[in-house]
Amino acid sequence: MTTIAAPLPRGRPRGIDLSRPVMLGLAAVLCVLIVLPVSQLAWHAVVDRDGAPTLENFRRLWSDPAFVEPMLTTLTLATSVSVACCVVAAPIGWLVARTDLPFTGVVRALVMASFVTPPFLGAVAWEILAAPNSGLLNQWYRSLTGAGTDEYLVNVYSMGGLIFVIACYTFPYVFVLVSNALDRIPSDLEDASAILGGRTWRTAARITIPLALPALLAGGLVAFLQAMILFGSPAILALPAGFHTMTTKIWSLFQYPPKPGLAAAAALPLLLITIVLLRGQQWLMGRRGYTVVGGRSGRPRPTALGLLRWPALGLCLAVLACSVFLPYGALVKTAFSRVPSQPVSFDNLTLQHVRFVLFEFSGTRLALQNTFLLGVLSATLGTGLALVVAYLSGRRAVPGHRTLAFLATAPVSIPGIVLGVGLFLSYTRPPFVLYGTLWILLIAYITIELPAAYQQLQSALKAVHPELEEASRILGATRLQALGHVTAPLLRSGVIAAWCFVFIGTMRELSAAIMLFTADTKVISVVIFDLNESGDLGAISVLGIAMLLITFAVVLLVNRIPGLGGWRPARPGG
Amino acid sequence: MASVELAGLTKRYGALAVVDRVGLRIEHGQLVCLLGPSGCGKTTTLRLIAGFIEPSEGEVRVGDRLVSSAGWAMEPQKRNMSMIFQSYALWPHMTVAGNVAYGLELRRLDRETIRRKVQAMLATTRMDAYADRYPADLSGGQQQRVALARALVVEPETLLLDEPLSNLDTNLREEMRFEVRRLHDEYRYTTVYVTHDQAEAMTTADQIVVMNAGRIEQAGPPEEIYYRPRSEFVAQFIGGTNILRGKGLDGRHLSFAGRALRCSGADVPAGGTIAVSIRHHDIRLLAAPPPGAENVLEARIARQVFLGSVRDYLVEVADGTQLRVVAPAEHSIESGSPVWLHLPPERCRALAG
Ligand SMILES: Nc1ncnc2c1ncn2[C@@H]1O[C@H](COP(=O)(O)OP(=O)(O)OP(=O)(O)O)[C@@H](O)[C@H]1O
Numbered sequence: 001m002t003t004i005a006a007p008l009p010r011g012r013p014r015g016i017d018l019s020r021p022v023m024l025g026l027a028a029v030l031c032v033l034i035v036l037p038v039s040q041l042a043w044h045a046v047v048d049r050d051g052a053p054t055l056e057n058f059r060r061l062w063s064d065p066a067f068v069e070p071m072l073t074t075l076t077l078a079t080s081v082s083v084a085c086c087v088v089a090a091p092i093g094w095l096v097a098r099t100d101l102p103f104t105g106v107v108r109a110l111v112m113a114s115f116v117t118p119p120f121l122g123a124v125a126w127e128i129l130a131a132p133n134s135g136l137l138n139q140w141y142r143s144l145t146g147a148g149t150d151e152y153l154v155n156v157y158s159m160g161g162l163i164f165v166i167a168c169y170t171f172p173y174v175f176v177l178v179s180n181a182l183d184r185i186p187s188d189l190e191d192a193s194a195i196l197g198g199r200t201w202r203t204a205a206r207i208t209i210p211l212a213l214p215a216l217l218a219g220g221l222v223a224f225l226q227a228m229i230l231f232g233s234p235a236i237l238a239l240p241a242g243f244h245t246m247t248t249k250i251w252s253l254f255q256y257p258p259k260p261g262l263a264a265a266a267a268l269p270l271l272l273i274t275i276v277l278l279r280g281q282q283w284l285m286g287r288r289g290y291t292v293v294g295g296r297s298g299r300p301r302p303t304a305l306g307l308l309r310w311p312a313l314g315l316c317l318a319v320l321a322c323s324v325f326l327p328y329g330a331l332v333k334t335a336f337s338r339v340p341s342q343p344v345s346f347d348n349l350t351l352q353h354v355r356f357v358l359f360e361f362s363g364t365r366l367a368l369q370n371t372f373l374l375g376v377l378s379a380t381l382g383t384g385l386a387l388v389v390a391y392l393s394g395r396r397a398v399p400g401h402r403t404l405a406f407l408a409t410a411p412v413s414i415p416g417i418v419l420g421v422g423l424f425l426s427y428t429r430p431p432f433v434l435y436g437t438l439w440i441l442l443i444a445y446i447t448i449e450l451p452a453a454y455q456q457l458q459s460a461l462k463a464v465h466p467e468l469e470e471a472s473r474i475l476g477a478t479r480l481q482a483l484g485h486v487t488a489p490l491l492r493s494g495v496i497a498a499w500c501f502v503f504i505g506t507m508r509e510l511s512a513a514i515m516l517f518t519a520d521t522k523v524i525s526v527v528i529f530d531l532n533e534s535g536d537l538g539a540i541s542v543l544g545i546a547m548l549l550i551t552f553a554v555v556l557l558v559n560r561i562p563g564l565g566g567w568r569p570a571r572p573g574g
Numbered sequence: 575m576a577s578v579e580l581a582g583l584t585k586r587y588g589a590l591a592v593v594d595r596v597g598l599r600i601e602h603g604q605l606v607c608l609l610g611p612s613g614c615g616k617t618t619t620l621r622l623i624a625g626f627i628e629p630s631e632g633e634v635r636v637g638d639r640l641v642s643s644a645g646w647a648m649e650p651q652k653r654n655m656s657m658i659f660q661s662y663a664l665w666p667h668m669t670v671a672g673n674v675a676y677g678l679e680l681r682r683l684d685r686e687t688i689r690r691k692v693q694a695m696l697a698t699t700r701m702d703a704y705a706d707r708y709p710a711d712l713s714g715g716q717q718q719r720v721a722l723a724r725a726l727v728v729e730p731e732t733l734l735l736d737e738p739l740s741n742l743d744t745n746l747r748e749e750m751r752f753e754v755r756r757l758h759d760e761y762r763y764t765t766v767y768v769t770h771d772q773a774e775a776m777t778t779a780d781q782i783v784v785m786n787a788g789r790i791e792q793a794g795p796p797e798e799i800y801y802r803p804r805s806e807f808v809a810q811f812i813g814g815t816n817i818l819r820g821k822g823l824d825g826r827h828l829s830f831a832g833r834a835l836r837c838s839g840a841d842v843p844a845g846g847t848i849a850v851s852i853r854h855h856d857i858r859l860l861a862a863p864p865p866g867a868e869n870v871l872e873a874r875i876a877r878q879v880f881l882g883s884v885r886d887y888l889v890e891v892a893d894g895t896q897l898r899v900v901a902p903a904e905h906s907i908e909s910g911s912p913v914w915l916h917l918p919p920e921r922c923r924a925l926a927g
């Protein structure tokens with residue numbers, strides 16, 4: 001053997017060390033995405049028109065009834081939704097995860113269907129169903145009981161209606177947390193109670209439910225948060241009823257003449273409450289008592305319901321009727337009916353709404369184009385960014401990787417409407433004038449979806465043991481080769497999932513878009529919102545269904561692209 | 575030749591030296607075991623040799639090549655090494671044959687050669703019947719053999735193994751120990767083998783390096799480590815032992831439980847406290863006091879356990895110290911009976927430090 005190369009310079013890396021520039025570059029990107037809008041928000045909240053510091057905005061916020069009332073409304077709304085969601089989701093979660101309820105697969109799928117329904121579309125569907133005069137339910141009620149034309153059974157344009165509709169599309173959050181927790185409670189714990197003589201119901205009450213309680217509380221917090229930061233449903237249902245929530249109030253401050261300082265001040269409490277609630281949720285989910293639940297014994301043994309199985313299934317289906325069957329039925333019916341309020345018949349069937357939306361209404365094509373373009377771009381860029389950050393932080397590849405991870409997850413605590421205000425303030429004046437372009441929407445979408453994509457990829461990456469990469473390195477692969485041969489194929493399904501996640505999220509996003517769109521940069525959700533103001537429910541139904549179909553088709557397509565299909569699902573060695 | 579040499583090798587995380595001034599020379603073709611308790615820095619040492627991390631101080635040389643020095647490490651792919659990971663790190667998206675062929679493909683061998691070599695290696699590791707399976711469908715032992723095949727097929731100069739058998743059950747582990755040794759003898763690469771199982775180290779290694787808290791406690795052939803441990807840690811860690819503490823009398827004697835014991839090993843400084851190690855089975859149990867023998871202590875049986883081939887006694891000497899004695903199983907001595915212990919002087923090893 002010959003001697004290769006004289007000793008190399010000591011303590012000096014060969015080649016250029018890229019880790020620092022990469023880290024700094026990413027940190028800069030993330031700062032622009034997150035720190036800039038938030039700091040603009042804070043700044044504008046505490047200065048007046050001329051840039052002099054002032055607390056006037058906050059004083060008005062706390063004293064003017066026009067602001068105090070929406071705040072109280074929002075708190076009432078969020079609390080009620082949270083309670084309602086827990087009351088509905090906990091039993092369903094338990095039935096699905098822990099009992100011999102029939103058709104659990106179907107129930108789970110339908111809950112997921114309500115999960116992915118854009119809340120504003122659900123709100124429109126419930127307008128069709130339960131508006132006091134034209135609502136289908138009220139018409140049936142009148143025709144069944146012969147009540148007068150000014151009588152109605154339900155009125156969706158009310159606080160009660162708003163709570164109901166928001167809860168319909170928020171309870172899946174609680175369901176997911178609760179049923180996951182219940183899925184993971186090892187049956188040993190229940191068996192231990194049974195062996196001591198605990199009856200089925202007693203075991204459930206004393207063991208199972210207390211163990212799942214932290215998840216339920218966390219779910220309640222998330223539901224509260226969702227109800228608090230939602231813009232679409234209150235804008236659709238509360239404004240006609242004549243009251244405001246915080247989000248609609250912030251939005252109205254941007255109607256002419258815009259009052260950005262006041263809007264910024266009004267957005268800050270939302271931001272702070274969100275941060276506090278998310279902290280609370282993390283604390284609940286991370287407590288030792290809860291993580292113990294991560295048992296490893298086999299499938300939990302279901303509790304036998306006996307004859308109660310069928311009423312229990314009925315209960316689940318009744319809830320799902322409110323969030324899936326009725327709304328989608330109403331949307332489909334309206335999309336293809338000449339007169340929505342009349343019963344389904346051949347005469348009443350029409351494609352006029354389809355024709356109108358797809359060919360006549362000038363806004364649609366542009367909006368479809370914009371939405372699709374933004375969806376694909378945000379999904380691709382957002383996933384790419386999340387992937388790089390997840391890799392660097394997961395593999396601790398650069399100094400400061402913790403900061404990167406923190407920045408990537410931070411937007412989770414910025415409500416869409418708050419981000420919208422922040423971005424509006426950041427990009428309407430030099431040096432960055434992006435308002436009026438698609439760029440500002442792209443930035444908004446990437447920022448909003450970054451945490452979800454990051455978390456998804458981070459956990460996907462955790463499943464790829466670093467030794468898998470190292471095994472490739474030691475056999476002669478460069479870092480890039482190892483990434484290409486080993487890490488990339490193993491992450492493929494995670495990346496696709498993250499991509500779809502961002503794409504779906506972008507397609508249905510309304511609360512940031514509503515602050516940032518201009519005539520040329522409308523997206524579908526904004527068009528639906530506009531059409532709602534002009535009362536064109538048929539067109540909305542067509543557009544809503546089209547939006548869901550496009551989403552569905554793209555997700556299906558992405559999962560089918562040859563070469564992106566992912567490898568056989570196999571346990572990594574061991 | 576591809577010897578591996580570590581000189582003053584140190585790795586610090588923050589202020590903590592996880593590997594602390596490790597110096598070691600491994601001759602070509604030798605199999606060296608790094609043995610030590612969990613967290614003593616074995617994996618870190620191995621990863622320093624592989625080049626996954628840079629040393630804070632010191633050097634690694636392979637043959638005459640400097641491959642790592644303070645703050646610098648030649649990239650792992652240029653070192654012509656192979657490694658078997660604790661998790662096996664088989665790629666779940668490649669078949670067994672694909673896993674094994676990977677290193678050869680990186681070396682740009684032609685298709686036919688690759689096929690032939692993979693075939694031969696799978697035959698050697700008795701995995702040829704599984705070439706088209708995916709790792710997830712294999713048992714632990716089979717996965718282990720695939721990991722071996724993948725590491726060996728590239729004919730590395732140096733083979734690194736990180737607790738390769740720790741995930742296997744006892745029977746398989748014993749079988750695979752000999753397998754590892756057999757393959758090593760067949761190919762004669764320089765091997766560094768990390769384990770915390772002393773039996774594994776004893777059966778496979780030419781040299782054992784006992785590590786503790788980032789440092790080398792003692793290095794040498796298995797017999798030397800076993801019979802002539804230099805420190806209490808090594809004596810305890812390898813084989814288990816009794817430690818007797820007493821005052822040094824002169825160069826060769828110490829006072830223990832009211833008697834003078836002669837011992838071998840390190841010098842016994844007069845007046846200082848000294849530790850002496852004697853293995854459980856080196857103490858002889860006698861029912862009656864032997865006439866005039868040196869190194870005999872009076873004791874009482876505290877308890878005894880029948881272990882099949884041997885009996886395990888716990889005995890208590892005059893000053894209350896308890897010693898473990900392993901004796902033949904045939905005759906049993908009741909608990910509470912008085913006995914006499916004979917501690918052969920050549921088995922009493924005085925320990926340094
Ligand atoms: N990247 C790191 N940063 C900080 N500390 C580390 C790092 N890697 C290892 N350590 C610490 O170094 C010590 C030695 O770790 P190492 O993995 O080398 O132990 P080991 O001897 O292989 O143990 P085991 O038998 O459990 O595998 C441990 O205390 C560990 O916590």
Ligand SMILES: [Mg+2]
Binds near residue numbers: 616617618736
């Ligand atoms: Mg280790």
